[in-house]
Amino acid sequence: MNMRAFLNLPHILEVKSILCVQPHPDDNEIGAGGLLSILNDKGAKIVFATVTDGRRGLSGRDISHEEIIKIRHKEKEEAGRILGVSKYIDLLFEDGGDYSISELTENLVKIFRSIRPELVLTVDPWTPYEAHPDHQKTGKAVAAAMLVARNLSLPHLGESVTIEQIAFYSTPYPNTYIDITNYWERKIEAIRAHKSQFENHNWPLIYQLFYEQSKKWYKEGIEKGYFEAKDKNIEVQERLAETYKVLSIWELHMFPDAVFS
């Protein structure tokens, strides 16, 4: 059963407010820069919550953690300006640090209950081979916080809220394909605002990886019927997509079919 259709939930392109929880200061742009550009043009309210301080983003260089944190903070706001982010929340856990999922979940419950977005966006922590602890912990804590924020526990963290849907980027189980061809330049501009991460000799390779991946996703989208058949022409070669796993809150607990949703 398609729970989202059964519950008549809006498509992610139709939501009016979105809270994007990223492990590090550049993940939202990489995972969802196209979707966020579209939503911004449609007038949606976009809030960024960043879990870690990003201090490990420049390891090996002769620069203090305090300086790196400051640089990445500024870059995050510059990228957010390009995407139309209206509010930034920094949880400031140590990048790669020893914080726990439950600690992070509690912080997120408070944020969910205060921001009360229509949709939450984050990384997919159930991607096989996702080895980064911050990504694993963030995705799992966000999903857990969806459940906890809805019930009556932790009343000191605010009034309970039901956020109907969650969208995961960087997912191996996509069920939503978004055509971002016309937003590609803006997505790249937002990614490149993170100069400390991408203004280096690796950029041409990284760009190529992003580009080829997005092209592949578009083609996959056609094969799976997400994009119309009339797009099956030569232009398809240059069309680009982002993919998401979108789940209703009901599918986050005792719902093994969610993998196939």
Ligand SMILES: [Zn+2]
């Ligand atoms: Zn990251």
